[in-house]
Every structure is written in C-alpha cells, then in structure tokens.
Amino acid sequence: xxxxxxxxxxxxxxxxxxxxxxxxxxxxxxxxxxxxxxxxxxxxxxxxxxxxxxxxxxxxxxxxxxxxxxxxxxxxxxxxxxxxxxxxxxxxxxxxxxxxxxxxxxxxxxxxxxxxxxxxxxxxxxxxxxxxxxxxxxxxxxxxxxxxxxxxxxxxxxxxxxxxxxxxxxxx
Amino acid sequence: xxxxxxxxxxxxxxxxxxxxxxxxxxxxxxxxxxxxxxxxxxxxxxxxxxxxxxxxxxxxxxxxxxxxxxxxxxxxxxxxxxxxxxxxxxxxxxxxxxxxxxxxxxxxxxxxxxxxxxxxxxxxxxx
Numbered sequence: 001x002x003x004x005x006x007x008x009x010x011x012x013x014x015x016x017x018x019x020x021x022x023x024x025x026x027x028x029x030x031x032x033x034x035x036x037x038x039x040x041x042x043x044x045x046x047x048x049x050x051x052x053x054x055x056x057x058x059x060x061x062x063x064x065x066x067x068x069x070x071x072x073x074x075x076x077x078x079x080x081x082x083x084x085x086x087x088x089x090x091x092x093x094x095x096x097x098x099x100x101x102x103x104x105x106x107x108x109x110x111x112x113x114x115x116x117x118x119x120x121x122x123x124x125x126x127x128x129x130x131x132x133x134x135x136x137x138x139x140x141x142x143x144x145x146x147x148x149x150x151x152x153x154x155x156x157x158x159x160x161x162x163x164x165x166x167x168x169x170x171x172x
Numbered sequence: 173x174x175x176x177x178x179x180x181x182x183x184x185x186x187x188x189x190x191x192x193x194x195x196x197x198x199x200x201x202x203x204x205x206x207x208x209x210x211x212x213x214x215x216x217x218x219x220x221x222x223x224x225x226x227x228x229x230x231x232x233x234x235x236x237x238x239x240x241x242x243x244x245x246x247x248x249x250x251x252x253x254x255x256x257x258x259x260x261x262x263x264x265x266x267x268x269x270x271x272x273x274x275x276x277x278x279x280x281x282x283x284x285x286x287x288x289x290x291x292x293x294x295x296x297x298x299x
Contacts, residue, residue, distance in 0.1 A: 038265055061237055065264045093265045107266040111236055112255070112273040 001026055001160055010034040012053035013108055013121040023057035026160055035123060038093070038106055044135060048127035048143075050152045054160060056118040061109065064118055067167070068092050068107045071120055074162045075103055078155060083146050095124075100140035122159065126150035233270055233296040235289045239263025244285055246278045246296070259283070259295055272298070 002025045009015050011034050012027040021027075028051070035045030045051050056067065069092045076087040076095050079102075088096040095103035103124040110116045125141035127150050142150050175186045187198040195206045243260040246252055253275050261268045279297040283289060 036267075038262060038267065061266075061268075064266060068264070068266060109266060109268045111268055111270050116271070 001157070003028060003156075006030070008033060011036050011121070012051050013106065013119045016053040016055050016119045016121075017108070017110065021055045023055055024160070024164070025055040026052050026156070027055075028052040028156060032123075036106060036121065037104060037123075043104065043106075043123045044128075044131065044139065045123060046128060048129065049141070050124040050126045050150075050156060051122075052156055052160075053119050053121040054163070056107075056120055059115065059118060061115060064107055064109060064115070065092070066170070067118075067120065067163075068105055070166050070170070071105045071107075071122060071159075071163055074166055075105070075122065075124065075159055078158045078162060079103075079142065082150075082155065082158075083142060083148070085145060097140055097142075097145050100138055101125075102140050102142065102145070124155070126152055126155065231298055232294045233258055233272075233298065235261060235291055235293045235295055236268065236270070237261070237263045238291045239268070239289065241283050241285055241287045241289060241295070242267065244281060244283070244296075246281070248278050248281055250278045252276060252278065261289070261295075270295075 002022065004025065004027050006015070006027070006029040008031045009029040011032050012029050013036065014034070016025070016027045031047045032043070032045035032051050035043035035051060037043045056064070059067065072089045072091070072093055072095060076089050079085065079087045079095070085097060087102065090096055093105040094101055103122065106121045107118060108121065109118045125139060127143045128141040129143060131139050173188045175188070177184055177186060184199055189196045190208065193208055195208050197204045197206070239261045240263070241259060242262045245257040245259065252258065252272050254273065255271050257269055258272055259270050261270060276298050279299040281296050283295050289295065
C-alpha cells in the first residue's frame with residue numbers, strides 16, 4: 001500500500017482522480033474543504049476525522065457495487081473489533097452507531113468505453129468532538145460514542161488491509 | 173382456419189391447416205401443401221438470452237447502468253477534448269463520471285439533471 005498523506009485537500013477522491021496512481025494507492029488527508037457524499041452532497045470533514053481514498057484495481061461495475069458493500073462491511077468490522085461497539089450498516093454505503101451516521105463510502109467510477117478506473121472514498125468520523133447544529137442529531141463520532149482518542153493511521157491501515165483480504169477471499 | 177373470400181366475383185372457402193412441418197391450403201376442392209420452414213419439432217420458441225452489451229458508440233453516450241443524472245458538464249454545440257467529463261450519473265450509491273473517448277462536439281443533450289435513466293438509454297449525442 002502506497003500511502004500519501006496531505007494536511008488539507010479539497011477532496012481526497014479529487015486528488016486520487018487527477019493522478020495516474022497505481023491500484024491500492026491511498027490518499028489520506030487530515031481535513032477536506034470540499035468533502036463529498038453521494039449526489040453532490042457534502043461530507044463534513046474537519047480535522048480529527050479520517051478521510052481517505054483508495055485507487056481501486058480495474059473492475060467491472062457489478063464488481064464495484066460489491067466492493068462498496070464490502071468496504072461498508074469491513075469498516076463496520078474494524079470499528080467493532082477496535083471499540084467493542086456494534087455499528088449498523090445501512091446498505092450499501094453508510095455506517096451508523098446509535099442511529100447516527102458515523103461513516104460513509106463513496107465509490108466513483110470514471111467511464112469511457114468501459115470503466116477506466118475507480119476511486120473509493122471513505123469518510124469516518126473518528127476524533128470529531130462536536131458537530132454543527134444541523135448535524136448533531138444525525139451524525140456522531142467514535143470519540144463521542146466511546147470517549148477514546150482514535151489512532152487514525154492504525155484504523156486506515158486496518159481497513160485497507162482488510163478490504164484487500166476480503167477481496168481476495170471473494171475473488172477466489 | 174377457414175376464410176371466406178371473393179375471387180373474381182365468386183365466393184370461395186379457403187381452409188388452412190397446419191400439421192407437422194406442413195401447411196395445407198384447401199381452395200374449393202383443390203389442395204396445396206407447403207413445407208413449413210418455421211416449424212420446430214418441440215414447438216418451443218427460443219428466447220433471446222443474450223442481451224447485447226451496451227457499448228458506447230462514437231456518436232452517442234449511453235447510460236452504463238440505470239440511475240439518476242447528477243450533473244451535465246457540457247452544453248449543446250460545445251467542443252470537447254478527449255477524456256473530458258460529459259455527464260455524471262448516480263447509481264447504486266456510486267457516482268459515475270462519463271468521459272469522452274475522443275474529441276468532438278456535443279450535438280444534442282437528451283437528458284436533464286435530476287432525470288432518472290435506464291441502462292442503455294442515450295444521454296448525449298456527439299459528432
């Protein structure tokens with residue numbers, strides 16, 4: 001895994017899309033100024049959260065739908081293993097804790113004649129201590145839920161490695 | 173099947189019967205027999221199981237999967253370069269940026285932002 005870390009970017013997926021990176025390159029930023037969710041919705045991305053995008057290996061759209069679900073499953077699994085809490089997966093791409101959103105996955109495909117490449121963006125509210133008023137009833141963070149500081153790099157590496165492992169298992 | 177028809181002012185009864193591999197046509201007392209080329213012994217019509225894949229033709233951009241148009245990046249009559257973003261389609265919670273594979277001009281845009289489209293539907297015609 002080639003990990004590229006930035007202090008602040010508009011969106012890690014935008015950076016990943018612009019460069020011709022090798023599969024499994026990971027773009028990680030401490031904050032995003034234009035974090036994206038689905039259908040042009042924003043993703044609140046202040047310092048403290050974990051925001052990264054994975055350059056995926058070439059695949060078909062059907063595989064990519066599976067990959068999004070796989071990434072949700074893996075993210076929930078890593079949360080459960082590290083923090084002993086039970087996350088809820090709202091299929092195919094959102095993770096909730098106590099009915100509040102804690103993480104989301106946005107897969108973006110660049111398609112010409114076929115799928116040229118795909119980027120999987122993962123946003124996880126780890127060490128965010130306070131959300132703006134409009135989000136406080138619908139969003140939460142691992143720190144708010146567990147009271148513990150999260151090691152973002154450790155969680156990132158575990159998620160990427162587990163996606164790779166699971167992908168290997170389901171492709172066999 | 174029986175048909176009543178007029179031939180040169182005279183009423184005729186035409187009887188058409190299909191039997192195994194043959195079509196028999198009876199006009200009055202005369203009988204004609206033809207081989208039925210479409211006859212299949214088991215009588216099962218063959219369904220098309222292989223739907224052709226929606227490949228992009230050079231002249232049109234089609235929806236690779238069913239979804240909602242989130243953004244149209246070009247205007248009609250606009251020139252575009254190779255690999256330029258044309259439309260963005262949201263489907264199965266994924267964002268799909270459809271880019272041009274060659275340079276050209278946008279002839280017409282057949283969809284609007286927010287519109288739901290089916291797989292294979294033509295979105296933009298190029299020239």
